Amino acid sequence: MTQTTMGHYLWQRLKQMGIRYVFGVPGDFNLQLLEQLSEVDGIEFVGTCNELNAAYAADGYARSNGIAALITTYGVGDLSALCGVAGSFAEHIPVVMISGVPPMYAIRNRLQLHHTMAEGNFDNVRTALKQFTLTDACLTPANASQEIDRALNYCWQERCPVYLQVPSNLSYLEIKTNDVPITRAPAGFDSRQQQSAMGAIQAKFAKAKRPVMLIDMDAERAQISDQLQQLADRYNIPYASFLTGKAILDETSPLWLGYYPASAESSLSQWLNQADLILATAPCYQEGSPIAVGLPTEQTIYLQGFEVTIAGDVYEGVNAQVLLDSMLEQGLTCTHRSDHPKPPSRRGATYQAQQPLRHEQLWPQIGQYFRGTDIVIGENGCANIALQTLPFPKGCHYIAQPIWGSIGFTLPALLGSMLAQPSKRHWLFIGDGSFQMTAQELSTLLQRGLKPVIVLLNNAGYTIERYIFGKQARYNDIAQWNYQALLDALAPNIRVNYQKVNTHEELAQTLDALTNEQATFIEIQLDPLDAPARLQQFGASFAEFDYGPRGPQHPKKTT
Amino acid sequence: MTQTTMGHYLWQRLKQMGIRYVFGVPGDFNLQLLEQLSEVDGIEFVGTCNELNAAYAADGYARSNGIAALITTYGVGDLSALCGVAGSFAEHIPVVMISGVPPMYAIRNRLQLHHTMAEGNFDNVRTALKQFTLTDACLTPANASQEIDRALNYCWQERCPVYLQVPSNLSYLEIKTNDVPITRAPAGFDSRQQQSAMGAIQAKFAKAKRPVMLIDMDAERAQISDQLQQLADRYNIPYASFLTGKAILDETSPLWLGYYPASAESSLSQWLNQADLILATAPCYQEGSPIAVGLPTEQTIYLQGFEVTIAGDVYEGVNAQVLLDSMLEQGLTCTHRSDHPKPPSRRGATYQAQQPLRHEQLWPQIGQYFRGTDIVIGENGCANIALQTLPFPKGCHYIAQPIWGSIGFTLPALLGSMLAQPSKRHWLFIGDGSFQMTAQELSTLLQRGLKPVIVLLNNAGYTIERYIFGKQARYNDIAQWNYQALLDALAPNIRVNYQKVNTHEELAQTLDALTNEQATFIEIQLDPLDAPARLQQFGASFAEFDYGPRGPQHPKKTT
Structure with missing residues (x-):
């Protein structure tokens, strides 16, 4: 045990976890923490325009880095960031939320402060944050x-946000510290359970x-995507992805069956109906998905981070990552047939060059430009819905927020x-409402010299x-x-390649000419009622779900 | 009792309360409510760019209208708006927050939905909102x-936000309704308590x-400003304002003593020390204010909306508005001296026309242009601190958020x-960080044809x-x-009078030429370390409060 200050220890531990950037906004209760952050090499503050944006940025950083940190000031900062933190909680994204809070003596004596209700209550903010974080603590x-x-x-280990309050008068105090560096250690597990799950x-x-394997987003969160791909490849196991598990496994493989759920006539659905073993990892989202009615219990293995359910029998205390590693090491004995359906055919991009851009032809055209080293980000709405079923090249990574669905998240x-x-080259596809x-x-992004390709669907x-x-309603x-x-306005001295494109030809010219020399911003003008076919179906089914079969979406049925 | 739908009843009741605009963002759980809103004449949806902005707009509307409403969609909308709603709670601003929530059967059956944690928990959002609203209900x-x-x-009646959840499948159902229109009725009270408080x-x-009278913001919230002014004028009672109670009473009156707290040598402080009766209405904010050490109990009457404390004796169950009305009707017998100090002298605007703008001379120059029918809005930071002590003409109204202090609120x-x-002509003074x-x-504001004078302190x-x-830190x-x-960018087809001013002369020319024909946006370039004198003192005292007397703001004292 050696001595260091509370603030320095915190930043050093975050750095040891592989966090290089901390997103946030300064405020009087966190300035001393920001000063300490500036004193630790190899970890850096990134000021954003507001706290919600900081929370979204931290979430995006965690998705591509593994884990992230966010710093706010008490009350105003915490609550402004909350929607973003809740998104991380819903989608199992590890974000350490650090709040600079009032001095301990003010909390203890329930002083009436600014950034509070001025009535001495310091529990309300923490109670609100508790709802959307895995654990929380006020440091002393x-x-x-x-x-x-x-x-x-x-x-x-649990891939969820946590909340730490640091009283402003304490972070410069020395504390006893743990000298062993903290690492991204896997969670512990029970070896006998693990062994017995593996045997089963x-x-x-x-x-x-x-x-057949069915992949959802938690496979990526549990960091078992590579093992699942190896398992599929080595033992010739066909697989499909949930729409919310897009591009986690290779979509160009001959083992690839397509996106789940699929229409009843699809070869995927037919294969699933005949499947005698479904390894599902692990559907966490049911609404609008046939998973609501369940996969057949006897045939299904649900694999989650710390739990496997095999034919209805729950094995707690396992670690999916270690389990899959051992399974790959020990090997499987497989005797299955290899007459699974062929991968869905990839629709080529066909379009009439001079025609105005429409969703139907837009996405296949864009998809041709994706590379296996790209990261593609799809905002909720048209972009995500179109991208979810657009075939990606192998290795091309996809980021979206399909469960929490907070628009504006992706920028x-x-x-x-x-x-x-x-x-990595980054693409962002985003509608104007979300944008x-x-x-x-965009200011922070461009002024830091980052060079994404942003496609605005206007x-x-x-x-x-x-x-x-x-x-047709004006409220939309x-x-x-x-x-x-x-x-x-937002990046006055930065050269950005801005292109407004109306036709497929103009889009092709713009995409052909992409370079990594500068950021690109492509504005695509679309008809307000043009939308991907899946969104049109989805909209109608959402209306049924939300307003009921006698809801106002059926004018004649309403009173 | 007649029948109407839940949604129509809600909007009609809000309209009866005098709400003409409802701020918010559409989402699938509230679209049916927005449709119903569009069907009620005389009340209108104002879509904002995001929900936090909607909450701030509703707060601003309530400050100038008396009461406001906000509509969000479940989860993402609620949490995005929360910081704004908490601000209304801290500052006692009546805002009705309406959330379109998932259909009742989904809540009851704990379905795993989008805009939730997808684990069937529908209590977390409501628990978070409960912390910052006076009451809440899920409508059935x-x-x-x-x-x-x-x-x-x-x-x-209590001047605080409330939270109503409207399940998306219920708002078109008919309900039994109350035919008596709802009004802005004053809260009930106990007549004997009231009578006895008045006697005392x-x-x-x-x-x-x-x-002497000491006025804070809750006088305005309790809507007793007019009565207090009448009381002062009729009985020749001198008065001072808390800094957080700026411009509630006339600052040009001979009874005006200045801003409280004041320096010990000021005539206000000396008069207060000798005062034998202080009618204080009602300090709700203590940090950084001598009220923390208290006004003398025996001499002080604390008047709040529903409570009067007279020489330490608490009278619950009164209604300040009714109490003051009766007091004005029955009259006071006053025998006091009239040798109170003269109003603080108004510093004329003196500046060197060609010199770069600096805070010291900037504000008196600007203050000359305020009219008694203007509304002035001061963002937290330099603007609010400068405006708090700038003498206003009679009737000129001031809006700020000194307790919650969430920057970005004012736009x-x-x-x-x-x-x-x-x-009314509106002025907004705002720093670039807040902006x-x-x-x-700004897009919503300008595109609706509103014509404020916005002064950006860059x-x-x-x-x-x-x-x-x-x-000098980069994080600031x-x-x-x-x-x-x-x-x-934000208002492509709107003519806005944009002026970048560097000198007092340029500022004078711009302000002399103001018209109400178009919106004006004045950008003032300031040195990053130029600040109002009070902010400089305030900053140092905040550092002492936040980090303690041995904090890092004293480099030599830290370890």
């Missing part, structure tokens, strides 16, 4: 080193004639992801809402902006 | 009319030789206040934080924007 010199380490381990899985595979997330993976939510963060409003309800319209002027 | 056909009326009465106050005044609040008081937080809302960062800690710097281009 007595508890700091153990609480910091505990929170960081939790955050990493091996037995299932040994008997299976028609096995700051792009900032975060690019800082984590600066050598306007968090538009100012359809003058919330087209996803239009297809749910209010197709938004203001038109001049996006070229916006680039000048 | 059985409870809707009584819960709506209860929440609206609470909101109005009258007795205090009858004996007082040196009475959307300007939108709200202007919609409430379109005939960038919520900048996109000092390349958070100068208030610089004076607390990190004077922000990106430079081109604000003229921003106007083109």
Whole structure:
């Protein structure tokens, strides 16, 4: 045990976890922490325009870096960031949220402060944050080193945000510290459970004639994507992805069956109906998905980070990562048939060069330009829905927020992801309604010299809402902006390749000419009611779900 | 009792309370409510760029209209708006927050939905909102009319936000309704308590030789400003304002003593020390104020909305508005001296026309242009601190958020206040750091044809934080924007009078030429370390408060 200050210890531990950037906004209760951050080499503050954007940026950074940190000031900062933190909680993204809070004596004596309700209550903010974080602590010199380490381990191992309050008058105090560096250690597990789960899985595979793997987002969160791909490749196991598990496994493989759920007539659905073993990892989202009615219990293995359910029998206390590693080491005995369906054919890009851009032809055209080293980010709405079923090249990574679905998330997330993976080309596809939510963060992104390809789908409003309800309604319209002027406004001295494209030919010319010399901003003008076919279907089914079969979406049925 | 739908009843009740605009963002769980809103004449949806901005706009609308409403969609919308709602709670601003939430059957069956944690928990969002609202309810056909009326009465009478959840599949169902229109009725009270409180106050005044009134923001919230002014004028009672109670009473009156707290040598402090009766209404904020050590109990009457404390004796169950009305009707017997100090002299604007603008001379120059019918909005930081002590003409109204202090609040609040008081000229003074937080809302403001005078104090960062800690630190710097281009970007077809001014002469020319023909945006370039003198002192005292007397703001004292 040696001595260091609370603040320095915190930043050093975050750095040891591989966090290079901390997103946030300064405020009087966190300035001393920011000063300490500036004193630690190899970890750096990235000021964003507001705290919600900081939370989104941290989430994006964690998705491409593994784990992230966010710093806010008490009350105003915490609550402004909350929607972003809740998104990380919903989507299992590890973010350490650090709040500079009032001095301990003010909390203890319930002083009436600014950034509070001025009535001496310091529980309300923490209670609100508790709802959307895995664990929380208010650091003191007595508890700091153990609480910091505990929170960081939790955050990493359980892939969820955690919340640490640092009273402003304590972070310069010395604390006893743990000298062993903290690492991204896997969570512990029970070896006998693990062994017995593995035996049960091996037995299932040994008997299976028609096995299949179904991949959802938590496979990536549990960091088992590589092992699952190896398992599929080595044992010739076909696989499909949930729409929310897009591009986690290779979509160009002959083992690839397509996106789940699929239509009843699809070869995927038919294969699944006949499957005698489904390794599912692990659907965490049911609404609008047939998983709501369940996969067949007897045939299904649900694999989660710390839990496997095999034919209804739950094995707690396992570690999926270690389990898959051992399974790959020990090997499977497989006797299954190899007559699984062929991969879905890839539709070539066909379009009429002079025609105005429409969703139907737009996405196949764009998809041709994706490379296996790209990161593609799809905002909720038209972009995500179109990208979810657009075939990606092998290795091309996809970021979206399909569960929490907070529009505006992706622009700051792009900032975060690019800082984590600066050598990867990043694409962002975003509608104008979403873009306007968090538009100012383009400033931080461009002024840091980052060079993404941003494709703005300008359809003058919330087209996803239009297809749910209010197709012609004014409440689904938004203001038109001049996006070229916006680039000048937010990054006055940065050259950005701005292109407004109306036809497929113009788009092709723009995409053909892409370089990594500068950021590119492509504005695509779309009809407000043009939308991907899946969004149109999805909108109608959402209306049924939300308003009921006698809801106002059926005018004649309402009273 | 007649029948109408839940949604229509809600909007009609809000309209009866005098709400003309409802701020918010559409989402699938609230589209049916927005449709119903569009069907009720005389109340209108104002879509903002994001939900936090909607909450700030609603707060600003309530400050100038009396009460406001906000509509969000479940989860993402609620949490995005939360910081703004908490601000309304801290500052006692009545805002009805309406959330379109998932269909009742989904809540009841704990379905795993988008905009939730996808684990069937629908309590977390409501728990978070509960911390910062006075009351909340999830509407059902059985409870809707009584819960709506209860929440609206609470909101109005207690001047605090309330939270109503409307399940998306219920708002088109018919409910039994209350036919008596809802009004801005004052809260009930106990007549004997009221009578006895009034007697005690009258007795205090009858004996007082040196009475004084001390006004804080809750006087305005309790809507007793007019009565207090009448009381002062009729009985020649001198008065001072808390800094947080700026411009509630006439600052040009001979009874005006200045801003409290004041320096020990000031005539106000000396008069207060000799005062034998202090009518204080009602300090709700203590940090950084001598009220923390208390006014003398025996001599002080604390008057709050529903409570009077007279020489330490608490009278619950009164209604300050009714109490003051009766007091004005019955009259006071006053025998006090009239040798109170003269009003503080108004410093004329003196400046060297060709010199770069500096805070010291800037504010008196600007103050000359305020009219008694203007509304002035001061963002936290330099603007609010300078404006708090700038003498205002009689009737000129001031809006700020000194307790919650969430930067970025004022730009959307300007939108709200202007919609409430379109005939009043509005000024907004805001630093660049605050402006960038919520900048996109300029789009809504300008594109609706509103014509404020916005003065942007461009000092390349958070100068208030610089004076607390990190004077030269990079974490207190922000990106430079081109604000003229921003106007083109956010309101492409609106003519805005943009002026960049560097000298007092340029500022004078710009202010002399102001018209109400178009919006004006004045960008003032300031040195990053130029700040009002009070902010410089305030910064140092905040650092002592936050980091302690051995904190890092004293480099030699730290280890």
